[in-house]
Amino acid sequence: MADSDVILLDLWISVFGARVRIALAEKGVKYEYREEKLDDKSPLLLEMNPVHKKIPVLIHHGKPVCESNIIVQYIDETWHANSPPLLPSDPYLRAQARFWADFVDKKIYEGAKKIWTTKGEEQEAAKKEFMDVLKVLEGQLGEKPYLVGESFGFADIAMIPFCIWFYTLNKIGNMNIEKECPKLAAWVKRCMERESVTKSLPDAHKFYELVLEMQKKKGQ
Amino acid sequence: MGKRSEIKLLGTDASPYVNRVQFVLNLKSIEYEYIEENLACKSELLLKSNPVYKKVPVLLHANKPPLPESLIIIEYLDEIYPDIHPILPSNPLDRADNRFWASYIDNKFFPLFEELRQTPGKEGKEVIKKQIIEGSELLEEAFVKFSNGKAYFGGDDVGYLDVVLGCFIGWTKFFEKHIELKVIDELRTPKLLEWTNRIWSHEAFKNTIPGNETLLDFYMMLQIHKPPRAA
Numbered sequence: 021m022a023d024s025d026v027i028l029l030d031l032w033i034s035v036f037g038a039r040v041r042i043a044l045a046e047k048g049v050k051y052e053y054r055e056e057k058l059d060d061k062s063p064l065l066l067e068m069n070p071v072h073k074k075i076p077v078l079i080h081h082g083k084p085v086c087e088s089n090i091i092v093q094y095i096d097e098t099w100h101a102n103s104p105p106l107l108p109s110d111p112y113l114r115a116q117a118r119f120w121a122d123f124v125d126k127k128i129y130e131g132a133k134k135i136w137t138t139k140g141e142e143q144e145a146a147k148k149e150f151m152d153v154l155k156v157l158e159g160q161l162g163e164k165p166y167l168v169g170e171s172f173g174f175a176d177i178a179m180i181p182f183c184i185w186f187y188t189l190n191k192i193g194n195m196n197i198e199k200e201c202p203k204l205a206a207w208v209k210r211c212m213e214r215e216s217v218t219k220s221l222p223d224a225h226k227f228y229e230l231v232l233e234m235q236k237k238k239g240q
Numbered sequence: 241m242g243k244r245s246e247i248k249l250l251g252t253d254a255s256p257y258v259n260r261v262q263f264v265l266n267l268k269s270i271e272y273e274y275i276e277e278n279l280a281c282k283s284e285l286l287l288k289s290n291p292v293y294k295k296v297p298v299l300l301h302a303n304k305p306p307l308p309e310s311l312i313i314i315e316y317l318d319e320i321y322p323d324i325h326p327i328l329p330s331n332p333l334d335r336a337d338n339r340f341w342a343s344y345i346d347n348k349f350f351p352l353f354e355e356l357r358q359t360p361g362k363e364g365k366e367v368i369k370k371q372i373i374e375g376s377e378l379l380e381e382a383f384v385k386f387s388n389g390k391a392y393f394g395g396d397d398v399g400y401l402d403v404v405l406g407c408f409i410g411w412t413k414f415f416e417k418h419i420e421l422k423v424i425d426e427l428r429t430p431k432l433l434e435w436t437n438r439i440w441s442h443e444a445f446k447n448t449i450p451g452n453e454t455l456l457d458f459y460m461m462l463q464i465h466k467p468p469r470a471a
Contacts, residue, residue, distance in 0.1 A: 071344060071378065085336045087343055097332035111319040112304050118312045123292065156292060 026051035027079040029065050031058065033227060035129070036088035037076040038181035038220050043092040045216035046177075047102040089121050092177055107174050117168045120160060120175035127153045128182050135193045136231050147193050154201050161203045165210060172214060176207075180217055183208045187224040188231050247272040248300040250286055252279055253450050254458035256350075256407035257310040258297040263403045264314050266444035267325040280461055311342055314403065328400045338400045341382050345404055349375045353411070356421075357462065360471040369421060373428070379405065380429040387431070391438055398442065406439040410449045414459070417452065 028044070028051050030037035044051055056065055056075050068077045068084035078085045078094065085094045096106035107114050131153055134146035157179065160167055167175035186197045186208075198205035211217050249265070249272050251258030265272050277286050277296050289298045289306035299307045299316070307313055318327040328335050352375060356368040386393040386401060393401035415421040424432050439445050450458075 080333075083333055085333070086340055090336050090339045090343065093339070094332050094336040097335065111316055112301075112307075114319065115307055115312050115316040118315065119307075119309060122309060122312065 025081050027054060028052070029054050029056050029062070029068065029077040029079070030075050031056055033222050033230060034075060035181035035184065038184075038222070039088040039177050040076045040078060040091050040095070041220035042177050042180070042216050043095045043106060045220055046104060046106060046172075046214075047095055047099040049095065049099055049102070089125060089174075089178060092121075092174060096174070104171065105173070106177065108169060108171070113168055117174040120157075120167050121178035123156075124175070124178040124182070127156075128179070132182065132185050132189060135189055135195075136235065143193065147195060150189075151195070151197075151200060154197065154204060158201045158203050161207055166207070172211065176211060180208070180211045181221060183211075184221055184224045184227050188228045191228060192231065246302050248275060249273070250275050250277055250289060250298040250300070250306075251296045252277050252458070253454050255296055256411060257295075259407040259410075259448055259450070260310045260403050261297045261299065261313050261317075262448045263398075263406065263444055264317050264327055266448065267327070267398065267403075268317065268321045269324060270317070270321065280465055311346065311404070314400070325397075327403065337386075341379075341386075341401055342404045345379075345401075349379070350408070353415070356419075357459075358466070358468045360469050372421065372423060376423050376429050376432070380432050383431050383435060387435075392435065398439075398444070402435075402439065406436075406445055407449075409436045409439055410451070410455060412436070414452060414455045418456070418459075 026044070026049060028037070028040060030040070030053060032055060041053075054062075054064075056062060061073060064079075065075065065077060066073055068079055069075075069086045072086065074086070076086075076088055076091060078091045080094075080098070085091050092106060107117050131146070131150040135143060135150060138146055157167070164170070166172050167179065189195055190197055247265070247270060249258070249261060251261070251274060253276065262274075275285070277283060279296070282294060286296065286298065287294055289300065290296075290308040293308060295308065297308070297310055297313060299313045301307065301316075301320075307316060314327060328338060349372075352368055352372045356365060356372065359365050359368055382401075383393060387395065390396050392398045393405070398406070409424075412423040415423060424436055426433055440449070
């Protein structure tokens, strides 16, 4: 298969883009990375994702695939001959992997954002809600090395980019995520031993600077 | 293969998410035990089976732990019964396209209806209605692309998106009757209108799609338990 015909429209800071970068790296797929500007979206992005106009978009042989979790499954199915498999082979475990990747989508992004876009009582409520969500993941990890079983996979890929946000959340929300969720902290360390992860994630401090800038602009 | 006691489905008649799973069980000729839940008073079984979301549907398959979330249940059923009426296509790009539109329907389109119910005031409701209309026109375009001149999203026979969207046609009729909202109509979404007629009469769908009274009871329950926001 002509791996050179793979283009990723992305944004360096995006957690969703990071998921795709990790998946491509895990499978050893070579691709062309194209950085998009949110306030000046390329004609290609608008053409390839007319419904949402968002990154990431994977373009393979000229055809677009959108939505990060959908792209990761596409990568696993298309490059199924390349190891490692990103989803388990057992149908029930596959369903579990999909469930937890979907859980991250539903609960993490908005929950975390609320913490740095609110103040006072609203922020306290957001902090509590977010910690409850992390505790669910903590519970799911239990004694397992990864979210669904013994191997790094789809659910881990869905969640690991958000660890970049922990530094920001700890600072702005006056939290200590690692102390409250030691299993999650250990899991983050374990995932960060993978080159695919460390090469794909943006710098946590740079993200913090970006959020501070954003808050300044909004006069917070 | 599908012995009656092997598969149990926790659900509620009025829920389109539950109906989807029932369509797939019907299409694959899988016998199952259906357990009706009262969402205003959730059973211990439901709360234990879906502690994360406490919602229906939940699939109980033999001695495996419970499985919630309709789209995840559908893919699971498709994988354990792959030879009878496959739901998703086999080509990775087609699968991605199908999943994309399911995500659009569940994350962008369906939530508009609950938002409509909860939004106070005529002006606010008009804004949401406009978004619903725009969404329905996007779905019309999607139907034209997927069906490629044939009867269903899945082509000659029903597939994933027919199940994912088809579960809602009882509700579109309900909204037309009770709140004067024509989601699907002859002028704006003619192909979808023809498609809904096929779904209404399809063997695997017709006895499962809830009628007006079931939906009215459910709607009234929502109005009481999750009342609209104050103006």
